[in-house]
Amino acid sequence: MTTVTAAPTLLIIAKEPVPGRVKTRLTPPYTPHEASALAEAALADTLRTALRVPARRRVLVLDGTPGPWLPPGFDVVPQVAGGLDERIAGAFAVCDDGPALLVGMDTPQLTADTLALVGGGGHDAWFGPAVDGGFWALGLADPSQAGPLVRGVPMSADRTGAIQRRRLVEAGLTVRDLPLLRDVDTASDAASVARLCPSGSAFATVLHSLAEVAR
Incomplete structure (x- = not known):
């Protein structure tokens, strides 16, 4: 077992929020431009x-x-x-x-306290399960192990x-489970996640503004 106390490297894997290329399962009810605005807001929250x-x-x-949504x-x-x-x-x-x-751009409700769970406690891996059966986070004390651990895993199932x-377990790693989170894939997901976002969330703000326009 690897004892880890160092701060981790944080990897955010994301798509540029371009209409028609991101969050296509939000359309309908949202237009491609509205879906990309929600994707950009979710990414901005995650980066912040x-x-x-x-x-x-x-x-x-x-x-x-990269676009203007990327902070220094x-x-x-x-x-x-x-x-x-x-x-x-x-x-x-x-x-x-x-x-x-590593985390994605689909969980704008993610908090700093949750991310801070990674990097200590003598664990070899950290795993964030998603409501849809996938995962929203994967952490490794030794990132050089990622290739054989990840390649060949069927995704989006x-x-x-x-x-x-x-x-991870079969490789002999000690795994710390992170909280279960919901990814934003559908309009129903978006509404549920927005209610869980911290104060000042760009995602919740954009979703609320779209709802106001639709009234």
């Missing part, structure tokens, strides 16, 4: 939360081009080609020594999280 947590390094692993304090690296399993493994490959935690967590 990452800035509130001690980190060895903060890295945005991006499919696309992040290195930006492109996603590798391939399926999501390959892209996650590629994200961990940019890390130096020390623990690393209702057993994705269970399979990924089993991979």
